[in-house]
């Protein structure tokens with residue numbers, strides 16, 4: 001398979017930056033949006049399950065309190081029918097005399113007191129009240145015509161009369177239970193019991209229960225909250241309102257509707273109602289929602305409704321929503337922090353690896369370099385060994401050369417020495433011959449003078465041979481020499497040549513002790529002065545300057561002549577062995593080389609200067625034995 005190079009091409013920096021930028025731009029709003037979304041979902045779920053739990057609890061409460069209402073109502077249902085058994089009642093209805101009425105009045109008064117009902121009264125078939133338990137009261141029903149009441153109309157037809165209404169006499173609400181009194185299968189009158197159910201309202205209030213009972217018209221007849229009483233839970237048409245007003249069931253009270261802000265049916269008989277804030281029913285600053293659960297009350301056309309406030313649940317749900325949002329934010333924050341930490345650790349690891357790699361590379365390089373260094377060290381050691389060997393060879397060669405130089409100088413000098421010795425020998429021969437003749441003649445004075453001259457000549461010859469011997473002797477590198485003595489010896493050796501050219505000598509040096517063998521010093525000086533004499537051969541007024549000075553623990557002796565000087569080409573090779581410009585047997589080219597080598601062997605130096613005035617100056621620098629201030633010689 002062939003690789004597609006496009007796939008593996010490195011991402012450009014601008015493209016690499018973009019996802020991070022997008023992440024930084026969009027991540028915070030995304031997290032906030034998710035927080036809000038999840039918080040809202042948390043709120044809804046919490047509210048849903050809260051309502052379900054409240055509903056289950058409310059259902060139990062509803063059942064309990066509905067049963068209580070039912071039993072409260074049913075406990076009076078038998079009471080009106082009891083009057084059928086009372087003969088005084090049937091007598092009154094058959095013969096309404098004042099005595100019969102009073103008897104029944106007393107009976108009803110006693111019965112009412114015992115049964116704790118509001119009032120018990122008996123009507124004839126026309127609806128007029130014949131006797132009543134409250135006959136003593138000013139607003140007694142006695143003689144009133146209540147035929148318009150629905151409970152009477154039902155009871156007179158033999159049906160049970162159940163009715164909730166507000167009394168037309170005293171405007172007092174009550175529950176009316178009516179029963180048609182039969183005699184021989186014929187209805188002779190109607191017995192009515194009026195009971196008050198307000199006790200239940202008080203019981204609800206004490207139990208902090210929000211509940212109400214609505215009648216067959218949808219009007220709230222009992223309510224824990226008095227503000228809801230006589231309000232309609234269903235919409236009432238104008239006709240219905242008028243009909244109800246005319247029936248005086250609710251006396252003259254206006255029948256308004258309970259108007260919730262929102263109504264949401266959750267299931268059969270279960271609704272969610274929201275009442276607006278600061279309304280007739282709600283004094284709070286915020287809307288109030290209720291879970292409304294309704295159940296019909298048996299044996300009546302009424303409904304019992306239980307209201308459970310949802311504020312606490314709502315608050316709880318909001319808290320849960322906030323908790324979910326905060327938990328999500330925390331998780332998101334932890335995830336981001338974990339991710340950032342992971343990145344930091346990855347970067348650190350990468351940096352550590354890079355460092356490790358760099359270290360390894362460095363170590364590799366050091367190892368390589370060490371190997372190189374070792375090799376070059378070995379090479380250097382080898383070179384040093386070679387150099388030492390070369391130096392040794394050179395030193396030996398130098399020694400040989402010195403010796404050879406000496407021999408050469410001896411050979412070279414032997415001519416002049418022979419010449420030097422031949423002269424006195426010739427003179428000796430002449431003088432000795434003359435002396436013999438003078439002695440034979442008896443001229444003793446002249447002979448004595450000749451003998452003295454012969455003595456002097458012999459002394460001189462002895463000095464020449466002595467110098468030659470000391471020159472040829474191999475000397476030590478160590479030793480001390482007297483500069484003045486050295487110069488004298490050299491001049492003496494070269495005496496003949498010095499005299500032959502009528503040299504003008506300038507001596508400006510001190511008689512110091514220098515660290516060199518005396519013979520070697522003389523050898524150097526013979527070379528330098530000899531060369532100067534050679535250079536001044538053609539000079540009509542040859543002059544030689546011997547100038548000395550102390551410098552840096554050494555003594556410098558400048559041997560300057562006014563000879564022909566040295567040309568530029570020759571200057572380069574002066575100290576090379578066997579370099580000479582002298583013709584034939586005159587020069588060996590070893591003088592300067594040997595002299596420089598002898599000076600260097602004692603820690604001194606031999607250099608050359610070329611004065612602008614002409615001639616040549618050789619500078620011999622030798623270590624001082626002790627800085628002795630000496631008289632100029």
Ligand code: ADP
Pocket residue numbers: 527531532533535561563564565566570574579580581582586587588589590591592593616
């Ligand atoms: P040699 O005297 O046997 O030639 P040296 O080593 O003493 O050998 O001198 C080398 C050469 O240096 C000489 O041949 C000469 O040309 C030059 N030289 C040395 N001293 C002087 C001088 N004082 N003046 C001019 N030339 C000199």
